[in-house]
Every structure is written in structure tokens, then in C-alpha cells.
Amino acid sequence: MCIVECENVRKIYRKGTQEVVALDGVSLKIKKGEFLALAGPSGSGKTTLFNVLGGLDRVDEGCVILDGDELNQLTDSRLAELRLRKIGIIFQSFNLIPVLSALENVEFVMLLQGIPPAERNRKAKELLGDVGLGGLYARRPAELSGGQQQRVAVARALAGNPAIVLADEPTANLDSQTGARLLALMKEMNQTRKVTFIFSTHDRMVMEYASRLVHIKDGRIRDE
Amino acid sequence: MLLQLAWRNIWRNPRRTILILAAVTIAVWSMVFSSALMRGIADQMVRNGIATLTGHIQIHQQGFRDDPSAAMHMKNPTELKQTLQDHLPPGALFSARVRTNAVASNARHSGGVTLVGIDPDREKKLSFVSSSIISGNYLDAEDPYGIIIGTSLMNSLKTRVGNKLVVMAQDTRQKMSSRAFRITGEYRAELEATEKEFVFITLPAAQNLLKMDEALSEICIVLPDREKVRETAAALARILPKDHEILAWQEMLPLVTATLRLYESIIYLWYLVAFTAMAFGLVNTFLMAVLERIREFGLLRALGMKSRWIIQGVMTESFFLLVIGIALGNALGAISVIGLSHTGIDLSVFAGGTQYWGLPKIIYPVLLASDAILVNGIVLVLGLLVSGYPALKASHFTPVEAMAHT
Ligand SMILES: Nc1ncnc2c1ncn2[C@@H]1O[C@H](COP(=O)(O)OP(=O)(O)OP(=O)(O)O)[C@@H](O)[C@H]1O
Ligand SMILES: [Mg+2]
Numbered sequence: 300m301c302i303v304e305c306e307n308v309r310k311i312y313r314k315g316t317q318e319v320v321a322l323d324g325v326s327l328k329i330k331k332g333e334f335l336a337l338a339g340p341s342g343s344g345k346t347t348l349f350n351v352l353g354g355l356d357r358v359d360e361g362c363v364i365l366d367g368d369e370l371n372q373l374t375d376s377r378l379a380e381l382r383l384r385k386i387g388i389i390f391q392s393f394n395l396i397p398v399l400s401a402l403e404n405v406e407f408v409m410l411l412q413g414i415p416p417a418e419r420n421r422k423a424k425e426l427l428g429d430v431g432l433g434g435l436y437a438r439r440p441a442e443l444s445g446g447q448q449q450r451v452a453v454a455r456a457l458a459g460n461p462a463i464v465l466a467d468e469p470t471a472n473l474d475s476q477t478g479a480r481l482l483a484l485m486k487e488m489n490q491t492r493k494v495t496f497i498f499s500t501h502d503r504m505v506m507e508y509a510s511r512l513v514h515i516k517d518g519r520i521r522d523e
Numbered sequence: 524m525l526l527q528l529a530w531r532n533i534w535r536n537p538r539r540t541i542l543i544l545a546a547v548t549i550a551v552w553s554m555v556f557s558s559a560l561m562r563g564i565a566d567q568m569v570r571n572g573i574a575t576l577t578g579h580i581q582i583h584q585q586g587f588r589d590d591p592s593a594a595m596h597m598k599n600p601t602e603l604k605q606t607l608q609d610h611l612p613p614g615a616l617f618s619a620r621v622r623t624n625a626v627a628s629n630a631r632h633s634g635g636v637t638l639v640g641i642d643p644d645r646e647k648k649l650s651f652v653s654s655s656i657i658s659g660n661y662l663d664a665e666d667p668y669g670i671i672i673g674t675s676l677m678n679s680l681k682t683r684v685g686n687k688l689v690v691m692a693q694d695t696r697q698k699m700s701s702r703a704f705r706i707t708g709e710y711r712a713e714l715e716a717t718e719k720e721f722v723f724i725t726l727p728a729a730q731n732l733l734k735m736d737e738a739l740s741e742i743c744i745v746l747p748d749r750e751k752v753r754e755t756a757a758a759l760a761r762i763l764p765k766d767h768e769i770l771a772w773q774e775m776l777p778l779v780t781a782t783l784r785l786y787e788s789i790i791y792l793w794y795l796v797a798f799t800a801m802a803f804g805l806v807n808t809f810l811m812a813v814l815e816r817i818r819e820f821g822l823l824r825a826l827g828m829k830s831r832w833i834i835q836g837v838m839t840e841s842f843f844l845l846v847i848g849i850a851l852g853n854a855l856g857a858i859s860v861i862g863l864s865h866t867g868i869d870l871s872v873f874a875g876g877t878q879y880w881g882l883p884k885i886i887y888p889v890l891l892a893s894d895a896i897l898v899n900g901i902v903l904v905l906g907l908l909v910s911g912y913p914a915l916k917a918s919h920f921t922p923v924e925a926m927a928h929t
Contacts, residue, residue, distance in 0.1 A: 355825055355922045376829055383827025390825075390926065393818055398531035403524060408826055410524050459827075 301364075302463050302495050303329040303352060308361035310347050310518075321347040323518035324361070329463075329497065334489045336509030337499040344518040345499040349467045352497070353386050354378045366462045383411055387456030387494075389466035394452035395440040401427060401451045402436035408459040419458075426454040430484055446477035453485060457494060466498035470505055482508040525832075529839035536812065543808050544848045547902065550801035551852025552859075554794055554898040559860045559888035560868075561790045565783045566889050569749070571713045572776045574651040576639070576721070578618075578743035579752045580759065581775060585768045587740060591637075593623045593695045596738035597767065603742065610762055612755065614747035618645040621729040622740045625692035627672070627722055632680045636672075636722045638692055640729020649745040652710055652723055659684035659708035667728045670704035673718025674711050684709055690722065694734040702732050798901060802909045809841060809913040820917050821925020830918035837917050841910035849899050860890045 310322040321344045329335055337345055350356035351363055354370050363370045366385050373381060382388070395404045402423050409419035427436060430450040440448055449469055456464045466485070470478030482498075486508050489496045498505075506512055514521040533540050573579060582603070587595040597603060600619060607617050621640035626633055643662040647653040652671065653661045662669050670688055677683065684706050691701035704724060712718045730736060746755055756771045763769065773780050813820075820833055867885040 350923050353825070379824070379827050379829045381827075382825065386827075388825050390822075393822065393926075396528070396819065396822065398528060398535060403527075406524065411826070411828060411832075 300331050301328050302331050304364040306362050308358045311359050334510040335497045336506050336512045339515035343515045349465050353465045354382050385462040387461035387464040389452045389456050389469045391468045391471045400437050405454045405458050430454045449481050463495040533840050543844050546801050546804040547848025548851040550797045551849050552855040553797050555856030558894040559890040561786050562889040563886045568779050572779050576650050577775050579746045580744040580756050581770050582742040583768045585766050593733040596740050598738050600739045616649045617744040619739045620741040623692050625690050628689050637720050639723050640726040642726050655710040656708045657711050668704050669707040671708040671723040675715050675718035806909050813913045813917040817925045820920050821922045824922040833918040834914040837914035845906045860888045
């Protein structure tokens with residue numbers, strides 16, 4: 300069963316008279332439970348594809364179907380709703396709200412979803428425990444290392460029970476060892492929680508963790 | 524937690540927050556204080572006006588105001604007094620007077636005055652005379668020759684307490700009538716004009732001089748509650764004979780009434796100025812705070828926060844700042860009003876100038892709940908309204924734009 304289906308997606312950035320074709324007819328099917336790596340050089344369109352899949356940006360041509368919803372048909376407000384309920388997002392950096400503690404950052408998504416306080420507190424603690432940050436509930440993001448921050452981001456991405464987690468170069472700001480450990484964690488979550496993960500990287504070692512590897516170059520899927 | 528988030532966001536840049544708080548506090552304080560000052564001035568002016576013989580309500584024979592002569596009198600005082608006794612609200616005071624234009628003179632000098640015959644005991648309770656005696660004594664009801672005059676008149680007649688003063692006036696039969704009095708007391712009034720104008724003798728002495736028998740020119744009423752004046756005046760107008768004219772203080776002191784209105788508009792103008800200055804500061808600093816956090820708003824949007832919630836968040840921050848600023852401003856306002864409510868602000872240094880404006884010599888600020896509520900309401904509601912602009916701005920970043928922002 301497919302969680303994500305892209306059909307012939309094109310995304311064109313226009314700057315004045317200049318046109319940059321960031322995605323040039325991308326078609327991709329992602330099955331439930333996959334742990335998919337998107338690899339490609341800088342400027343190949345990875346971030347653009349993530350934005351499109353995550354409902355953060357709209358396509359110019361083609362269509363994206365996520366868990367049964369065609370994203371282009373949704374209003375901005377419905378898209379926000381979909382991001383909240385179905386997508387967990389992990390960025391390269393600046394993932395956390397600086398004035399909230401690690402625990403509160405994880406709770407935040409559940410708060411927006413309307414989950415009662417006791418339950419979201421319990422679940423946030425459990426998730427932080429699972430990502431190995433059991434004792435650091437009260438730390439603010441500034442008081443955590445880069446690797447720890449990304450772990451909180453993983454916990455936060457999972458907190459809302461998403462259909463899919465999108466992680467755009469989650470390890471780019473980490474040293475390779477820390478990066479590898481983060482990936483191992485994500486893989487573990489993928490297997491124990493049966494959550495679909497897509498992540499992008501241009502680090503070969505990180506790609507090793509993928510159960511499926513997709514190459515992208517100049518806005519086109521090259522091979523698998 | 525959303526409230527917590529807003530609260531913590533406020534304190535991310537304490538310096539800026541304190542700056543905004545100071546702006547709101549000062550604006551609110553200045554509004555509260557200036558309105559208290561205005562109320563104080565107004566109150567004092569009205570009080571002075573009322574205590575200087577006007578009272579809250581006066582009753583005359585129709586036509587007395589155009590021709591304040593002895594001939595314009597009310598002939599059945601006993602009946603009139605009984606009616607008042609029966610119909611005035613409990614706690615109300617009234618006093619009967621005779622009043623006419625006269626000339627006061629001694630051997631060398633003379634001057635035009637208003638001669639007022641009063642009931643010394645009753646008058647004591649409702650006008651300024653008895654409490655303003657600075658030398659000699661207040662009128663003795665038993666002394667038909669006693670007269671009280673103001674310092675100013677005393678000076679221009681070059682006389683003093685104990686001297687003789689001749690008063691001459693037209694009686695009810697249009698004949699000149701005069702009598703010698705002895706100055707028993709000197710009074711000081713808020714306004715020099717008052718001191719120059721009024722001389723006081725006992726009611727029987729005046730009735731005798733003007734050949735009025737028991738008749739009266741004026742009844743002055745002071746009510747326990749100033750707010751009930753118009754209502755009571757209207758009620759009296761229904762009961763009393765049609766040849767009586769009933770006037771409320773607002774009609775007797777048209778200048779005071781007009782000045783009060785002027786002051787009120789000045790205060791509203793000041794509200795506008797103070798609020799505008801505050802609003803600019805508020806919007807500017809908030810805009811700065813929002814622009815610094817573009818990436819964060821992008822993150823919130825990416826997590827699935829709707830733009831409506833982002834607006835709410837920024838507005839909540841503004842609400843906190845406004846509420847704290849308003850509370851501080853009110854506290855400061857209350858402190859300064861209370862601090863000055865005993866000593867007052869002494870304007871007597873500028874007495875010449877203030878008299879010109881009809882200002883009292885000492886202002887005691889009066890803080891009305893209704894004014895404070897108005898100020899707080901204005902600042903809160905309009906403050907939230909103007910912070911809607913930075914809030915809208917914050918909600919308009921698309922997540923992709925915002926996250927790309929560095
Ligand atoms: N907002 C934008 N305006 C114009 N062009 C853009 C914009 N965002 C991306 N592009 C262009 O689109 C192409 C794809 O960019 P994208 O960011 O998706 O690449 P990427 O694979 O994520 O690169 P990197 O590995 O450096 O993050 C690039 O040529 C880039 O210059
Ligand atoms: Mg990228």
C-alpha cells in the first residue's frame with residue numbers, strides 16, 4: 300500500500316526572467332513502512348521534493364497524493380491540518396522552539412492536535428526516553444548538543460503519530476559518528492513503530508541505513 | 524502552554540520588553556494622571572462656584588436674573604420654605620437671601636457692590652462666607668448693623684474691621700434707602716472678583732433696609748448629591764408656582780460649564796497624542812521582534828500551525844505586555860494621585876494667570892473609576908488592534924520562505 304504517490308511532478312522557480320527547473324517530472328511511489336534515502340548532489344532538488352511532499356510548497360505540474368489526499372486540491376488551512384496530523388518533519392537544523400524545553404517541544408505538536416495534558420506529557424516522556432534523552436526533559440534547545448537536538452526533533456516528529464516522517468539532511472550538521480547514531484535511532488523507530496521515513500543525504504555512510512535508495516540529479520529521479 | 528510560550532517569548536529580549544512596558548506604562552500613567560488632574564480642576568471649579576453663593580439650585584422670582592432689584596422678590600416665603608422642607612431629599616440644605624445692587628461708601632471712597640442679606644446660621648452650612656473670615660468675626664444674627672466685606676473691597680475703600688460703612692440701595696418702592704453698618708469681619712475668596720463684589724448683612728437688616736417685610740430675593744439649595752441636581756430642579760419646577768424660576772448650577776455658571784467641556788476635549792486630545800506615541804513604539808518594536816523570529820514562525824507553520832494560531836500567539840504576547848503596562852501605569856497613576864490628594868498642586872504662584880483661566884489655586888487630582896476604565900479600555904483595545912499588524916505580518920510568511928531565511 301502506498302503512503303506517497305508522486306506523478307510527473309514539476310516545480311519551477313522563477314526569478315525575473317530566469318527559470319530554474321528544480322523538479323523535472325518526478326514520479327515516485329513510497330510504500331508504508333519504508334525507510335527511504337534520497338541521495339543527490341547539492342542543488343539536485345532534494346529540499347524542493349521534501350517541501351512538495353510535506354505540503355509546504357505547491358507543485359507547478361503533476362500531482363502528489365499523501366495518504367489518500369491530493370495535496371494540490373487542499374486549501375492552505377487544510378494543508379496545515381494535514382501537516383499537523385500526518386507528517387512529522389525534521390529539518391537540518393533549527394528544529395526546536397527555543398523558549399520551550401525538550402519535553403515541551405515534543406508535547407507541542409500534541410497540544411496543537413488537542414491531546415489532553417496528562418496523555419501528552421506521558422507520551423512525550425516515553426518518546427524522549429526512546430531517543431535516549433530520558434534525563435533531559437527540562438533542558439532548553441540551547442542547552443543541548445546538536446545531536447541531542449536532532450534526537451528531540453525525531454521524538455517531536457513521531458509525537459503526532461504521523462503517517463510519514465520527512466527528514467531533509469537530518470545529519471548534515473552532525474559529525475559522522477553522531478550522524479550514524481541518529482540514523483540508527485531513526486531506523487529503530489521505523490522498525491518498532493512501523494512509521495515510514497524518508498530522509499535525504501549526500502553522506503554515503505548514512506545511505507547504508509536505507510532500505511531503499513533513490514538517486515536524484517537535476518530534478519530527475521536517476522535510478523534506484 | 525500557548526500562554527507559557529507567549530510569556531517566555533516576551534522575555535527573550537528583556538531590554539526590548541522593558542522598553543515597551545515603559546512606553547505603555549508612561550502612556551497609561553499620563554492619561555490617568557491628566558484625567559485625574561482635569562477632574563480635580565473641574566471639581567474644584569464647580570465646588571468653588573457652588574460655594575461662592577451659587578449653590579446647586581436657586582429659586583427666584585421670574586425676571587430676577589435680568590433685573591436683580593429689591594422689587595423682584597418672592598412674596599410668600601413661609602409657604603415656599605414649607606414646600607422645600609417637604610419635598611427636598613433628606614440631607615439637602617437651603618438658605619434664604621435678599622440680594623440687590625448697592626453702593627458701599629465711607630467718607631472718602633465708594634464702590635458698587637452686591638448686597639446680600641443672609642441667615643448667618645443657615646448660610647454657614649452651604650456657602651463659603653463663614654469659613655473664609657480672616658479677621659474680625661462672622662455675622663451675628665442678632666446684630667442688625669454688622670457687615671462683612673472682602674479683602675479686595677477693604678483695600679480699595681482703604682478701610683478695616685471696626686470701621687463704619689454706608690450702604691445705599693433702591694428699595695421695593697424704587698426709592699433710595701441707606702444705612703450705616705459697622706464692618707465686623709473680612710473674608711478672603713478664591714477669586715478677587717468675589718471679594719470685590721459681595722458684602723453681607725443679616726437677612727432682617729436687608730429686608731428692613733429695602734422695605735421688603737418678609738419677602739426674599741433668592742433661595743439657595745445644596746443637595747447631598749451633585750448628580751441629582753437636574754432631577755431635583757425639574758421636580759421643584761413642577762411643584763412651585765409658575766412665577767418662580769428654578770435654576771441649576773449648570774445654568775448659573777455657564778462659563779464654568781463651558782470651561783469644563785473645553786477641558787474634557789483637551790483631555791481626549793491628550794489621550795490621542797499619548798496613545799499614538801505609544802502605538803508607534805509598540806508596533807515598531809513588535810515588528811522588530813517578529814522579523815527576528817521569521818525562521819521560528821516558519822517552523823511553527825511547518826509543524827502545522829495555522830496562520831490564525833500564529834496571529835493569536837503574537838496577539839497574546841501583545842496582550843501580556845499591554846496588561847502589565849496598564850497595571851503598572853494604573854498603579855503609578857494611583858500613587859501619584861493619592862500622593863497629591865492631601866497636599867494638592869499649589870498653583871498660587873501663578874495666581875494671577877490661573878485666575879484668568881478660572882483655575883483654582885490648589886488642584887487636588889480626582890481619579891474617577893470611569894476615567895480609569897476608559898483609559899484602560901482605550902489602551903487595551905486599540906493596543907491589541909495595532910499589534911494586529913505585526914501579528915498579520917508574522918502569519919504571512921510561508922514556511923518555505925521562512926525556513927530559507929537566515
Ligand atoms: N527559492 C528558490 N528560488 C529560486 N531557486 C531555488 C529556490 N530554492 C531552490 N532553488 C533552486 O532549485 C534547485 C534545487 O534546489 P534544492 O534546494 O531543492 O536542492 P538540494 O538538493 O536540497 O540542495 P542541497 O543539497 O544544497 O540542500 C537549485 O538549483 C536551487 O538553486
Ligand atoms: Mg537541501
